[in-house]
Amino acid sequence: MTAPIQIKSGETFTLNVGPQHPATHGVLRVKMDMDGEYIVNAETVIGYIHRMHEKMGELKTYPQFLMNLSRMDYLGALGYSHGHVLLVEKAAGIEVPERAEYIRAITVELNRIASHLFWFGAFVMDLGGFSPLMYALQDREYILDMLEGITGSRLTYCYYRFGGLYNDVDDTFLAAARRFIPRMRKSLKKYHKLVTGNIIFRKRLEGIAPLTQEICRKYGATSAVARGSGINFDVRKNEPYSVYPEFDFDIPVYHECDSLARYNVRMEEMEQSLRIIEQGLDKLPDGPVMPEKKPRIKIPPGDYYQAVETARGSFGIRLVSDGGKNPYRLKLRSPTYSNMHLFDESCRGMLIMDALAFMGSLDLVIPEIDR
Amino acid sequence: MIREKILQELQGLFPQAAEPAKTPPPSDVASEAETEKKKPKKEEPRANGVIERDYKVHGYHIDAQVSVDQLLGAVNILDKLEFFIESITGVDWIKEDQLEVIYDFSRYDFDLCRVVIRTRVPRKDPSVPTITEIYAGANWHERETHDFFGIKFEGHPHLIPLLLPEDADFHPLLKDYKA
Numbered sequence: 001m002t003a004p005i006q007i008k009s010g011e012t013f014t015l016n017v018g019p020q021h022p023a024t025h026g027v028l029r030v031k032m033d034m035d036g037e038y039i040v041n042a043e044t045v046i047g048y049i050h051r052m053h054e055k056m057g058e059l060k061t062y063p064q065f066l067m068n069l070s071r072m073d074y075l076g077a078l079g080y081s082h083g084h085v086l087l088v089e090k091a092a093g094i095e096v097p098e099r100a101e102y103i104r105a106i107t108v109e110l111n112r113i114a115s116h117l118f119w120f121g122a123f124v125m126d127l128g129g130f131s132p133l134m135y136a137l138q139d140r141e142y143i144l145d146m147l148e149g150i151t152g153s154r155l156t157y158c159y160y161r162f163g164g165l166y167n168d169v170d171d172t173f174l175a176a177a178r179r180f181i182p183r184m185r186k187s188l189k190k191y192h193k194l195v196t197g198n199i200i201f202r203k204r205l206e207g208i209a210p211l212t213q214e215i216c217r218k219y220g221a222t223s224a225v226a227r228g229s230g231i232n233f234d235v236r237k238n239e240p241y242s243v244y245p246e247f248d249f250d251i252p253v254y255h256e257c258d259s260l261a262r263y264n265v266r267m268e269e270m271e272q273s274l275r276i277i278e279q280g281l282d283k284l285p286d287g288p289v290m291p292e293k294k295p296r297i298k299i300p301p302g303d304y305y306q307a308v309e310t311a312r313g314s315f316g317i318r319l320v321s322d323g324g325k326n327p328y329r330l331k332l333r334s335p336t337y338s339n340m341h342l343f344d345e346s347c348r349g350m351l352i353m354d355a356l357a358f359m360g361s362l363d364l365v366i367p368e369i370d371r
Numbered sequence: 372m373i374r375e376k377i378l379q380e381l382q383g384l385f386p387q388a389a390e391p392a393k394t395p396p397p398s399d400v401a402s403e404a405e406t407e408k409k410k411p412k413k414e415e416p417r418a419n420g421v422i423e424r425d426y427k428v429h430g431y432h433i434d435a436q437v438s439v440d441q442l443l444g445a446v447n448i449l450d451k452l453e454f455f456i457e458s459i460t461g462v463d464w465i466k467e468d469q470l471e472v473i474y475d476f477s478r479y480d481f482d483l484c485r486v487v488i489r490t491r492v493p494r495k496d497p498s499v500p501t502i503t504e505i506y507a508g509a510n511w512h513e514r515e516t517h518d519f520f521g522i523k524f525e526g527h528p529h530l531i532p533l534l535l536p537e538d539a540d541f542h543p544l545l546k547d548y549k550a
Contacts, residue, residue, distance in 0.1 A: 047534035054519070055543050090428065217455040217479065219508030226479065233479040305430035305475070305485065307457075316475065320462050329544075333458040333475070341511045370534060 012040050015352075019048050025122060026366030030343070030359075037351050042344050050370040057330030062088055062162065062297045065330070070156040072334065073368040076115035077157050078108045078147075079310030083317050085160045086241060087306035091299045091319060092162070100164035100289040101243045106177065106280040107147065107159065109273040113184065114143040115311035116266050116273075119363045123263070124195055126360040127204050132195050139187050146176045162297055164290035177281055181274050188271060196267065205260035209358035211346060212257065219342040222335050223313030224269070225362060227253050228261035235309035246283065247276045259361040266363070299323065312336050312363055334368045373452065373482045374432055380448045381421045381435045381486075431475075431485035438490065439499050445488050446502045449476050454486060459512035461520040463494075465546040470497045470520055492522065501527040519544040 018029035027048035033041040053068050060068075069084045070077030082104055089096060117140040121133030144154045150173050151159040151166065159166050195201055216226045226233050234251040236244045252268035254261035299321040307316045313335025320329035339362050347355040421435040437445050457475035464471060474488040492499055501524040502509045513524040514533040521542040524530060532539045542548060 047532070047536075050534040052543060058544075087430070090430065217453065218506050220456040220458070220506075231479045238479075238481060239483055303429065303434075303487075305487070307430070307477070314457070314477075316457055318458075318460065318473070318475070329460075329462045331458065331460040331473075333460075337511065338456075338458075338508060341508055345507065 011035075017356075019045075025360075025364050028340075028364065028366050028369070032352070032355075034352065037353075039347050039350050039352060039355055042347050042355075044340060044344055046340070046366075046369050048370065049367055051367075053332060053371045054330055057327055057332075059326065061325050062299075062327070065327075066161070067156070067158040070158060071367065072332065072371060073115075073310065073312060073336075073365050074155050075118050075365055076111050076311030077155065078104075078111040078159065079308060080315055081157065081160045082108050082242070083306055083308035083310070083315050085162055086308065087304055087317050087319055088162050088297065088299070090306060091302070091304040091321065092295070092297050094163045094295040094297075095291060097164055097288050097291065098243070098285050099168075099287045102280050102284050103165060103169055103289065104160060105243050105247070106277050106284075107150075109276045109280070110143050110147060110177070110180075111157075112273050112311045113270050114140045114147075116270050117143075119266065119311075120191065120195075123360040123363075124201070127201060127357055129195065129198075129201070132191065135187065135190065135194070139184060142176070142180055142183070146173055146180065149173055149176075161290065163295040164288070168289045174281065174284075177277060181278055184270070184274055188267070191267070196264075202260065204354075204357050205263060205361070206256075206258060208259045208354045209346060209350065209361070210257040211342065215342055215346065219345075220338040221313070221342060223309075223311075223339065223363070224262045224265040225313070225339045225342075227251065227265045228263075228361075229257045230255035233314075235307050235314050239307060241306070241308060243280075244276075247279050249273075249275050249279075259358055262361040299327075307333075310335065312365065312368065313339060332371055334371060336362070336364055336369050337371075340364060340369055373478065374484045377448070377452060377484060377486060378421060378423065378433060380452075381433065381445060384435075384437060384441050384444055384448075385420055426485070431487050433484065433486045434489070435486070436489045436491070439492060442488070442490050443500055443502065443505070446474065446505050449486060449488070450505050454478055454484075456506045456508050456512070457485075459509060459516055461516045461522055461544070463520060463544060463546045464491075465494070468494045470494055470522055472499055472516065472522060474502070497521060498523040498525055500525050503527060518542070521545065 012033045012035045015032045015034045019027045029045040031043045032039050056068055057065050069080040072080050117136040121136035124132040148154045150169050151157045211229045213229050213231055216229050216231055232251060232253045237251055249272045252265050254264050301321055301323045304319045307314050315335055316333035318331040319327050322328040419436045419438055424431055424434050426432050454476040457477050460473050462471040469491045471489055471491050476486045478484055501513055511533060513527055516522055517530055518532050518535045519542055
């Protein structure tokens, strides 16, 4: 990957990757103009599972929309719910008990690890290694069991309420979370031994698909895509919300800009999330998880915005209220939408197998792009 | 501080109109909640200008409403100051017979400043210039806004349905859309 690739003008052919293709992790289609194994041009086609969540947002009342958020990103659902409840609480001036906010942070971080674990397994499988997926899913299972115990569901959680939580965590959850931390740390070591140092793995990623900071900025890339390009941006630090300022954690940033950098960022993020969970469990205050009086959701007319750091990047949610029972307009800014968008421009001149490795490093969840 | 700089630069877009632009900011937030209770009637659509918002309530710092002609100028200012594009969206103000296009920008560094640029176009012939020349990443956002609201982005290189079916001729987020 040192000499720039020269594409000769000549015959090209069109290759359809997707809409049903294992490498796209969902219903995504990329129309590629190919010159042999090299991509001359690519056009991403999305919208196959578009469900118009934003219209539902206008037609449903505020509480009715709660469960829609977890249908966006099925791997890291809690982060999205968190953004929604924070926005409505901010706009309506609802106070949240401290314990509830701590539990939210703990569960969001657990969910982030679960999401990264799934990405890790699927990403390595994209590159041809099957067994890491099995290890990753086993660790993820512990998290899903824990979250199932308190939220009642394994994937599409609807756990947060305006003002607090659906229910308090129990001792089983707390004990399981405590047990999970050392086990996960051991697993991370195992993953690094198993995958990170593997020469085939490294050769597939090192120097592949470099993304400049300029491209990230022009496309609004966030999450590991930006942090792998040397941009120190994480909403949890840049725009602190919830109880994150109380925690001591770092934002991993790599400057290599390649697929391996994006991999390294996510792997390190899991360790940082473990640190947050550990501190959260130590500091967890006593008290109620819902305000004593059921909060009234009355939002004065205006335009409100809230950004949160989900597993996939900066998720923004905008609410335009006219003072009614339903939002006048609800805009969901999904992070992968912007991250995926830069694929078309960046993959030109790449070998197709490199492009697929690159796509894997973007950590795509298609329902979240299509909304 | 980037906030003062961007405020100054954006206000530079309104040379003579500097006076009316300054009148609205007064008690934007603190009294907003109180005044709403007293007069729930809808207020006048706001005049073009730059307003500083209370971040704790609204979630952004600077709120600039510009005319369609000033849009590219405003976006250029943000590009020069290294903002990244967050999203583009629309709002249908059917009572005022207008469509609003909202552009969100934010920063990667720790000099936190969220900027919202908005512009209003008549509902009959909604058309704004594309900003894909400045921000390549606006491409999908503009196509999505075109899908949902039918707003035309003049000069957009590929304005075909993105999220809706490829033969879609309806715009579901318009308030008078009936499924």
